[in-house]
């Protein structure tokens with residue numbers, strides 16, 4: 001379930017890149033319900049259950065899940081390694097990928113994805129340089 005910007009204008013904070021802005025929509029602007037009845041912060045993050053639809057309503061989970069409350073508290077300033085990173089504009093930081101690659105540590109960037117961001121940066125800069133020289 002994704003919440004609409006019209007009904008929930010605070011979602012537009014996800015587009016902002018300031019240090020006090022949220023990092024990701026997982027548990028902030030979306031939640032996922034799987035066929036097994038479990039809620040997850042994102043459909044890709046089924047190793048991180050945040051509630052059980054057989055025991056709790058969606059509203060209860062959304063408002064009271066400690067895991068969702070924690071996710072919503074994370075801001076860009078908490079990603080200390082990323083704030084000064086040269087590739088941050090070419091990167092799509094993802095809690096799930098880090099969580100899965102780093103034994104549950106969602107805040108430490110996984111090396112593989114940093115490598116991808118630096119490759120993106122290199123490709124884009126090369127493209128721009130080539131196009132500026134024509």
Ligand code: SF4
Nearest residue numbers: 082085091109114117
């Ligand atoms: S490349 Fe790595 S360190 Fe840089 S912004 Fe992305 S996740 Fe953070």
